Amino acid sequence: MKASRRTNDPEGVRRRIVDAAYDTFVRHGYLATGMLEIREKASVSGGAMAHHFPAKRDLGLAVIQDRVAQAVAQTWIAPLEAHADAPSAIDAIFAAIITELTGKRAVSGCPLNNMAMEISAHDADMRRALNAIFAAWHDALRAKLYADVLAGRARDLHPDSLATLVIAAYSGAMAMAKARQDAIPLADARVELAALLAAKYRGAMLAG
Template sequence: MIDHKRTNDPEGVRRRIIDAAYDAFVTQGYLATGMLELRERAAVSGGAMAHHFPAKRDLGLAVIRDRVADAVRQTWIEPLHRCVDAPTAIDLIFETIIGELTQKDSVSGCPLNNMAMEVSQHDAEMRALVSAVFAAWHEALSAKFEADVKGKRAAGFNPQRTATLVIAAYSGAMAMAKARQDVGPLNDCRAELAALLAANYRRP
């Protein structure tokens, strides 16, 4: 018997386009990637591309909302929720990222930082989305530091400013690692952040 079931999967096509765009934007840049290349990467027709994303800007917004924000959530926010305190979480996050990049033998950079550097000055809506992802990341770190202080695990530092420092240090180290194609800056950043936090934390 012939199966006459519809095989159309518009949502699957949309996801495939976003996945292809995310990979391209992270590895080679948003501005350097054209829509024709993205069509070829996603293996979709021009009609399908135009239906889901009439312009590259629409696709850029979707990538930030659906992929970049999720990458930050999985990489940073979820481990912060799982670990006993912020220093433990931060060290684990660095260990995981360094291990993945070492195995991959390639550094494409922080997806959020890559997009922020390219789009923030050119598009207000993209800038607002990128800023919201940074804000969620900062809020999660700050909240973890605040919880540590309340639990008397930490003292002598400002949770909000320390969260800013961690994000800035990680983003800068990742940019250096991308430029050098070497995880050395991430190793250095991990060690120095661990030492700084250890100096401010009172372990029971």
């Protein structure tokens, strides 16, 4: 009989653990999830789990830095860079999220918002990591809005505070959608943000 060959793939093992933890944290919460549950979901040994993540907070930080940051970058930052102006980007982002949630018929919430609300008061390192993601998201929105002001597409617009408003509207609507288990609050927020931005951008066109 030929001896079975063992595959040494530490990065693959680590990735499976982080993916399993991210999925479980989003669905059930960080505090409610045990390491054994994650280990079983990732199909790894206790030794492998302990080697990569000696403590749960180590895994929590990895999920924030590797997966939550990536989710925000893919959902918000990349579309902002891809669209011609802030209103079209924001509307497209809301539309995509609403379509996805409607198709799933389930709302697990914003991963960043979920973890920020749950653990920011309990762990300073996690709080700083989460705040860094919010800051990157805010910077991307502010930069897009500021570019529109410089290009003459908008007027009477304060990029910094408006970026905060957009994030707050999205985060709050997502929390409401999670509580209701439908995307209606996100649809409402989309309509109102579109109207607000249209007024500011229309004002620039009329002035021009």
